[in-house]
Every structure is written in C-alpha cells, then in structure tokens.
Amino acid sequence: MNDKNAAIGVFDSGVGGLTVAREIIRQLPEESITYFGDTARVPYGSKSKDTIIRYSRQIIRFLKTKNVKAIVVACNTASAFALDTIEKEIDIPIIGVVKPGAKSAVESTKNKRIGIIGTEGTIKSELYTQYIHSIDPEITVVGKACPLFVPLVEEGMLHDSVTDEVASRYLESMKEENIDSLILGCTHYPLLRSTVGKIMGPEVNLVNPAYETAISLDGLLRQNGIRADKDAKPEYEFYVSDAEEKFKEFANSIMPLHIEKINQINIEEY
Amino acid sequence: MNDKNAAIGVFDSGVGGLTVAREIIRQLPEESITYFGDTARVPYGSKSKDTIIRYSRQIIRFLKTKNVKAIVVACNTASAFALDTIEKEIDIPIIGVVKPGAKSAVESTKNKRIGIIGTEGTIKSELYTQYIHSIDPEITVVGKACPLFVPLVEEGMLHDSVTDEVASRYLESMKEENIDSLILGCTHYPLLRSTVGKIMGPEVNLVNPAYETAISLDGLLRQNGIRADKDAKPEYEFYVSDAEEKFKEFANSIMPLHIEKINQINIEEY
Structure with missing residues (x-):
C-alpha cells in the first residue's frame, strides 16, 4: 500500500514536462512532486519507439527508488510510444498526457x-x-x-x-x-x-x-485512495541526467516557485 | 599489432560526422571506415563534459569490438570535452577534429x-x-x-x-x-x-x-605504419544507436556512395 502523502513521479525528456508539473502544483497544491528530466538524452521527439520504451523503463525504475505513489508521463512522445507497454509492467497508477x-x-x-x-x-x-x-x-x-x-x-x-x-x-x-x-x-x-x-x-x-492531465490525475489518485491530506506540506524534488545549471535557469523562469537544488543522476545505471 | 587493412573507427553524435567520413573517403580512398552515429543521444552540443566523456568511452569500447586500427572523433564537442581524457586510456591511435x-x-x-x-x-x-x-x-x-x-x-x-x-x-x-x-x-x-x-x-x-583532419589522419597512420595497402578494397560499415531509416536518408543525401545497410545497436550495453 502506497503512502498517500508520498510524491507523484513526473518525467519528461527535459524541461518541457515542467509545464505539466506547474499545472499539477496549481491544481493539486498539497501533492508532492519528484520530477525527472532526461536532459542527457533530450530530445525524444525524433527517436524510435524501442529507444523511448527503454528510456522510460529506466526512468520508472529510478522514480520507484524514490517511493513515488503514482507516475505522470509528462512527455507526449513517451506517452505515445511507451505508455501502453509500461502500464502493463507497473504496480502503481500511471497516466500520460495524450x-x-x-x-x-x-x-x-x-x-x-x-x-x-x-x-x-x-x-x-x-x-x-x-x-x-x-x-x-x-x-x-x-x-x-x-x-x-x-x-x-x-x-x-x-x-x-x-x-x-x-x-x-x-x-x-x-x-x-x-x-x-x-x-x-x-x-x-x-x-x-x-x-x-x-x-x-x-x-x-x-x-x-497539461491542464486536463492534472484534472485526470486528481481523479486517478482519489480512485486509488492516495490523494494527499489537505494539510500535507508538499515537497518538490528535481532530478536530471545532465548538468543541472541550464535546467535550473529554465525551470526558475517558468515555475511558480524558486528551485534551489537540482540533483544530477546517471540514468543509465537504472 | 594492428592489421593495416583494418577499418578506421569514426564516430559522432549523429549524422554530422559523415562530413568527416566523406573527406576521409575522398583523400584516403583505400581506407575502410566503421562509422558510429549516436543518434539515440544526439545532440551532444548542449550536454556536459562528464556525460560526453562517458558516452565517448562507451563508443570506443564498441568500436574496439569491431577491431578498428585507429579512431577519429568526428565530433567537435566530443573532441573538445573527451579527447584529452580518452587518449590516455586507449592503445590505438586516436585523433579529433579540433x-x-x-x-x-x-x-x-x-x-x-x-x-x-x-x-x-x-x-x-x-x-x-x-x-x-x-x-x-x-x-x-x-x-x-x-x-x-x-x-x-x-x-x-x-x-x-x-x-x-x-x-x-x-x-x-x-x-x-x-x-x-x-x-x-x-x-x-x-x-x-x-x-x-x-x-x-x-x-x-x-x-x-574535416579537410585538415583527413590530412592529419594520413600522417598519423603512416607514422604508426598502419596505412592501408594501395590496392586494398575499402569497406564501409555504418552503426547507429537509434532507428536507421532517418540516418540512412540523410547519409545517402550527402555521401559519395550509396549506403544500403545501417546497423542499429544498443550503445548503453558497452
């Protein structure tokens, strides 16, 4: 059973998914978010289905080490190519943007x-x-x-x-x-x-x-009985696969909060 | 001791290095080439030094399984970020474009x-x-x-x-x-x-x-006594880390030969 105050895992090929994270923060302000941006392998848009499925599996393995209670595939390419496959392999709720x-x-x-x-x-x-x-x-x-x-x-x-x-x-x-x-x-x-x-x-x-995804996410969490408590204190964590500086600058230019710490990980290890 | 009629390994983040391969074919027509384009992780230009070094090491490990006699880093970003490090780790001649x-x-x-x-x-x-x-x-x-x-x-x-x-x-x-x-x-x-x-x-x-790199490569091969025989029949092999169709189309639009077969590999396994 998942902890209902655990974070939602949100991932994208890079910074784009932050527009989805931003919408989740706006609509579901008590939810915590663990974001992963695959900045070392961005862009996904011109890559093949097999490659995108392999990358998505690695990212989900990583997000699960962070004990997320649900996953949002905040990338249209990954939602289009990989969601059908990975939702069969996973034991927590998952939703795409498509x-x-x-x-x-x-x-x-x-x-x-x-x-x-x-x-x-x-x-x-x-x-x-x-x-x-x-x-x-x-x-x-x-x-x-x-x-x-x-x-x-x-x-x-x-x-x-x-x-x-x-x-x-x-x-x-x-x-x-x-x-x-x-x-x-x-x-x-x-x-x-x-x-x-x-x-x-x-x-x-x-x-x-992104707007409709946040609404659907709300429904999915309620349906699974894992919506965070109304008085939960949300925490936001950001991980990237390449150097953090550029991501940080972009993130702070579009997000409604100031992001101080970004963590770089080697996604190929997952 | 390397076989002097073995291929030269040439690598780039994607299709760009083909302009270097093209110049090698023009200037050193008896040399065989084994080309690798990292199309699953392109572009390299906005990625960090550590990431580029890791990627370059994987690619060199792959090219060595193909028994190349020398390596051309046909990518300016990888030459700039990784060449100093990887040339200390390798036992065959290596040259960059910078x-x-x-x-x-x-x-x-x-x-x-x-x-x-x-x-x-x-x-x-x-x-x-x-x-x-x-x-x-x-x-x-x-x-x-x-x-x-x-x-x-x-x-x-x-x-x-x-x-x-x-x-x-x-x-x-x-x-x-x-x-x-x-x-x-x-x-x-x-x-x-x-x-x-x-x-x-x-x-x-x-x-x-690319022009000057082919000239320097000629010198490097001669210096090491591994220039191919004048009557050697060159072979060209192409490997990519993502789907081959797009690479093939681009390659055939700029190369002086018709490329029929492109091989896709999983570079993260190396």
Whole structure:
C-alpha cells in the first residue's frame, strides 16, 4: 500500500514536462512532486519507439527508488510510444498526457475537426488520432510535426520573428483545414501559445493537455485512495541526467516557485 | 599489432560526422571506415563534459569490438570535452577534429584574428582558443555558439530564408570583429557553408576541420605504419544507436556512395 502523502513521479525528456508539473502544483497544491528530466538524452521527439520504451523503463525504475505513489508521463512522445507497454509492467497508477489532451479536444470541438501539433514521434504514432476516434470516430484529425519548436523554445525565442516565421510555415496547411480545436501536443508548446494563437486566430481553441492531465490525475489518485491530506506540506524534488545549471535557469523562469537544488543522476545505471 | 587493412573507427553524435567520413573517403580512398552515429543521444552540443566523456568511452569500447586500427572523433564537442581524457586510456591511435581545424585556421589567418562557431559545449570549452594560442599566443580568437544550426540542418533547411535570418543574427557580432578566418567548428556546419559564406563575405576564409583532419589522419597512420595497402578494397560499415531509416536518408543525401545497410545497436550495453 502506497503512502498517500508520498510524491507523484513526473518525467519528461527535459524541461518541457515542467509545464505539466506547474499545472499539477496549481491544481493539486498539497501533492508532492519528484520530477525527472532526461536532459542527457533530450530530445525524444525524433527517436524510435524501442529507444523511448527503454528510456522510460529506466526512468520508472529510478522514480520507484524514490517511493513515488503514482507516475505522470509528462512527455507526449513517451506517452505515445511507451505508455501502453509500461502500464502493463507497473504496480502503481500511471497516466500520460495524450489521453487527457485528446479527451479535452473532443469536448471542445464543435465542427468535429481537430488539429494536433507535436514532435515527429508523436505525430507519426497517430496515437492522438486513435484516442480521439475511440471517443468519436466521426472526427477528422489533422496532424503536423513541428521539429524546430523545441530547439526554438530551448533557445528562449518565445516571442521572436524567426519563431513567427517558422510557426507560420508549419501551420500554413493547418489553417486551410478549418479546424476549431488545436492540441498543443508537446509539453514545450504551451510556451509558444501566443505565437500559435496569433497565427491560428481567435476562432481556434488551443488545447493544453497539461491542464486536463492534472484534472485526470486528481481523479486517478482519489480512485486509488492516495490523494494527499489537505494539510500535507508538499515537497518538490528535481532530478536530471545532465548538468543541472541550464535546467535550473529554465525551470526558475517558468515555475511558480524558486528551485534551489537540482540533483544530477546517471540514468543509465537504472 | 594492428592489421593495416583494418577499418578506421569514426564516430559522432549523429549524422554530422559523415562530413568527416566523406573527406576521409575522398583523400584516403583505400581506407575502410566503421562509422558510429549516436543518434539515440544526439545532440551532444548542449550536454556536459562528464556525460560526453562517458558516452565517448562507451563508443570506443564498441568500436574496439569491431577491431578498428585507429579512431577519429568526428565530433567537435566530443573532441573538445573527451579527447584529452580518452587518449590516455586507449592503445590505438586516436585523433579529433579540433587540433587539425585550429592548425589550419592559424595557417590561413593574415591579420591574426580568427573566428570560431560551434555548439555551446565546443565554444564554452574554449579548446580551439587554447590550441590556437599554443601555436601563436598573439592571435585573437572570437567564439560564438549557434545552437539552432544543428536542428536547422537536420530539418534539411540548408538554403532557406529562416536559416539565413538565424545565421545573420548569430554572425552579426562576428562580422564586427574583423576576422579573416572562420572555423566551422561543428561537423554539421560545412552543410551551411554557402549561407555562412554569403553573410561573412569573400574576404573571410571558411575553415572546414574535416579537410585538415583527413590530412592529419594520413600522417598519423603512416607514422604508426598502419596505412592501408594501395590496392586494398575499402569497406564501409555504418552503426547507429537509434532507428536507421532517418540516418540512412540523410547519409545517402550527402555521401559519395550509396549506403544500403545501417546497423542499429544498443550503445548503453558497452
């Protein structure tokens, strides 16, 4: 039996998953979080399914040494490629960002035309499409990979004419598809929300799966009777697989708390 | 004693080192090559020294199972971070791209002002500067990291207005430095030669370390008495740590030979 005041393990290929951790902190402020960012092997988006499954298994083995009570796969690529496999191998509740994101998009579309942008891996997996169709097979789903978005975000070019131009090109075909709902299918992309919103226009609803993931997580924890006590004092721990400085700087620029200590580990040992 | 007709092991974080392999094939056509691209863990440029040393050791252990007679570190970041350490641990000749590139730039500068562009890791290491100063301490070296160049090349945007704009910004400060020689200090960058050349102008000599590395390799092999026979029939083998399809496509677009077979291995086992 898991301790209900134990931390939730949250992992991503790097810093992107912090947008999910941020949403969990906002919605479930009494929950503790143990975050792992695989900064030594980032990015996941262009890597193969087998590699992503192997990496996810190592990370889960690591998070379990920290006695987490549940796991959030805060990476769309890992959710798309590895969740089906690893949820069969694990004895604690686990949730990804794809299902909640897909559900939210289905609820928001009126004309039954949904767009999804993400990494090459996420788009090629077509997992968002599969989930959306399992809820409503009549919905048309249009996907587009945007491989330069992650490096542009990591360069801090959130409001920049180059990013505008790259986004315009990536989204050009999407604009012609008459979608009314667009899933930001990579955890870095909420940081480009204003750029994407400007191009797509106010009639297109932008879906951030992080928001819906935190809601689903709440339900999953309650269902398993492991929601933290209302007066629990949350603790946040951060681990990375590469040097901590760069992660720290980025994390402190987007998180609602000041992060002092980041721990570097060798993930290949797990 | 090594077999002189054994292959030369060449490694890089991914596809970039193919520009070095290409130059070795051109200059030393009788030499066999066993290439390893660490496509599961690319890019190296933003990772720390310790991580790059660990990765380089694994790759060398792998290449030695293939009985290579010598090793070329065809990656500027690994040359900058790991070569000093690993050359003490190895019993076959090893060469990086930094020293030959630095030497070539020193020979080409007339006004003793050299520029160097590369990944964050290469520029921060200041290893090019150290080598240049060990030859001529009076030379001024100006470095600039260009983190978006690798993703732009991997997106195939070699001749593109976005790449032009990004390059213009990265090189703006460099243009004011009155350099007459610019080292393309990342193995991806020779693929952006025309973009960089257009911005820097014809008065700036662009140094491609791959060219000088192949010359130095020739000398190193002769010195060790392990240059392949003139009539040797060269063999080329390619290994990667992630799925082979993408690597294959890129490799065949820039290499002077058709590559049919690419082998995927799990580098973490070495």
